[in-house]
Amino acid sequence: MKTGERPATTITTPRAKVTLTREQVISDYRLAVRSRAASELGRREVLIGRAPFGIFGDGKEIANLGMAHAFRPGDWRSGYYRDQTFMLAVGIATLEQYFAQLYADADLGREPFSGGRQMSNHYATRTVDERGHWRDLLSTGQTASDLSPVAAQMPRSVGLAWASKLYRTSPGLRAVAGGFSRNGDEVCFCTIGNAGTSEGLFWESINAAGVLQVPLVVGVWDDGYGISVPNEFQTTKGSISAALAGMQRDSGPGFEIRVAKGWDYLGLIDTFAEVTELARREHVPALVHVVEVTQPQGHSTSGSHERYKPAACASGWCGTRSPTPRHLTSTSAGTGPRSKASASARTRSPRRRYASSATKRRRSSSSRRMRRGRISRRRPRSCAARATRTARSSTRVSFARWWPCVRTAVQRARRSRRSRHGTGARTRTASHRICSAHRTPRRSA
Numbered sequence: 001m002k003t004g005e006r007p008a009t010t011i012t013t014p015r016a017k018v019t020l021t022r023e024q025v026i027s028d029y030r031l032a033v034r035s036r037a038a039s040e041l042g043r044r045e046v047l048i049g050r051a052p053f054g055i056f057g058d059g060k061e062i063a064n065l066g067m068a069h070a071f072r073p074g075d076w077r078s079g080y081y082r083d084q085t086f087m088l089a090v091g092i093a094t095l096e097q098y099f100a101q102l103y104a105d106a107d108l109g110r111e112p113f114s115g116g117r118q119m120s121n122h123y124a125t126r127t128v129d130e131r132g133h134w135r136d137l138l139s140t141g142q143t144a145s146d147l148s149p150v151a152a153q154m155p156r157s158v159g160l161a162w163a164s165k166l167y168r169t170s171p172g173l174r175a176v177a178g179g180f181s182r183n184g185d186e187v188c189f190c191t192i193g194n195a196g197t198s199e200g201l202f203w204e205s206i207n208a209a210g211v212l213q214v215p216l217v218v219g220v221w222d223d224g225y226g227i228s229v230p231n232e233f234q235t236t237k238g239s240i241s242a243a244l245a246g247m248q249r250d251s252g253p254g255f256e257i258r259v260a261k262g263w264d265y266l267g268l269i270d271t272f273a274e275v276t277e278l279a280r281r282e283h284v285p286a287l288v289h290v291v292e293v294t295q296p297q298g299h300s301t302s303g304s305h306e307r308y309k310p311a312a313c314a315s316g317w318c319g320t321r322s323p324t325p326r327h328l329t330s331t332s333a334g335t336g337p338r339s340k341a342s343a344s345a346r347t348r349s350p351r352r353r354y355a356s357s358a359t360k361r362r363r364s365s366s367s368r369r370m371r372r373g374r375i376s377r378r379r380p381r382s383c384a385a386r387a388t389r390t391a392r393s394s395t396r397v398s399f400a401r402w403w404p405c406v407r408t409a410v411q412r413a414r415r416s417r418r419s420r421h422g423t424g425a426r427t428r429t430a431s432h433r434i435c436s437a438h439r440t441p442r443r444s445a
């Protein structure tokens with residue numbers, strides 16, 4: 001752009017020709033930042049004992065947005081716990097509901113997905129109303145209830161996509177399709193993590209979808225790890241798209257397989273739009289392998305990924321670009337994409353990367369201290385200490401101050417939970433019991 005020239009007000013993606021206005025782009029950016037702030041605040045709420053457990057979608061924001069642009073009312077999602085940005089983008093969830101679920105709020109008005117019975121980031125929409133009558137499933141987006149066993153969403157996503165096929169091809173069904181299907185145009189969007197693709201359910205489902213030729217779009221969010229296990233140790237060729245290459249459709253039926261980068265906003269929108277159009281129009285299944293997504297806070301609130309990932313990965317970069325700006329990754333100080341740490345993480349061999357020399361040094365020093373009886377291996381850190389650490393690392397990035405809407409959501413969810421259970425109720429929650437257990441002094445042998 002030349003100096004003095006007005007910036008373009010729209011941008012069009014190269015292949016699928018999706019046109020985005022400047023307002024749409026800014027609104028996506030805001031949503032990504034809010035979602036990241038919600039993940040950070042969510043973790044903090046768990047570590048200070050206000051919520052029992054958390055698993056979040058940080059690092060997957062842009063991939064989620066890419067998929068959300070292709071989603072239409074009447075479509076289905078069958079996914080896993082990294083889809084909060086998608087759910088916010090397509091309007092199935094709000095930030096208030098997200099925090100209500102984190103606090104396990106039993107009120108269905110506030111936590112409509114499961115009334116506090118599911119883990120965080122587990123969503124669901126209803127197919128029937130209070131009187132047991134079918135709802136109009138074409139007026140809004142739908143999601144099947146999230147399941148905790150890895151890859152359990154896969155067979156169900158094939159079923160949902162197959163339903164579209166049957167509505168299009170079966171005359172008997174077409175006659176009763178009102179409120180369920182418009183000529184079988186509905187697509188099922190399925191999401192799964194890279195490690196989830198090692199499950200048998202994944203392979204059976206992909207094969208079935210390829211044989212049946214159903215409108216299924218699978219997004220694989222690949223952060224390179226399944227908790228602590230890197231791709232090299234569990235996926236043939238270290239890449240699910242490479243392993244599935246033989247399923248790529250050529251002259252005959254098969255899968256449309258694409259690779260996209262988790263930080264490439266326009267590329268993701270373009271890729272998902274293209275394959276979704278194919279799935280909708282011709283019922284060709286597709287898989288988008290989204291690589292270079294990050295996981296800046298680690299797997300869940302039940303662990304510390306600093307213990308098993310190289311420093312660059314644990315800080316959210318892993319030798320790639322972060323899907324949100326650098327200052328938003330709370331622990332990323334000094335480890336940008338071109339830093340020595342990330343460069344060395346890229347070039348190290350898998351086994352060496354798995355246990356870096358820094359990790360080995362730390363392990364051997366802590367085992368020396370353990371032998372001398374200074375620390376005990378299993379001593380749990382107190383919740384208070386963990387909370388202080390988190391609060392300290394977050395002072396640099398004060399999301400709550402920057403993004404009042406996230407703060408309002410968290411406060412509203414807290415307040416309504418308190419008004420229902422009374423202020424003392426928190427002391428009786430599972431989360432508090434967990435925290436008390438952490439505070440219990442450990443007797444060392």
Ligand SMILES: Cc1ncc(C[n+]2csc(CCOP(=O)(O)OP(=O)(O)O)c2C)c(N)n1
Pocket residue numbers: 082148149150192193194195196197221223225226227299
């Ligand atoms: C059948 C089954 N085995 C193991 C687990 C424990 N588990 C939960 S998440 C997870 C790792 C999933 O990794 P990945 O699919 O890469 O998703 P990510 O969390 O990295 O996004 C494991 C092993 C489980 N929930 N279900």
Ligand SMILES: [Mg+2]
Pocket residue numbers: 193194195221222223224225226227
């Ligand atoms: Mg993973």
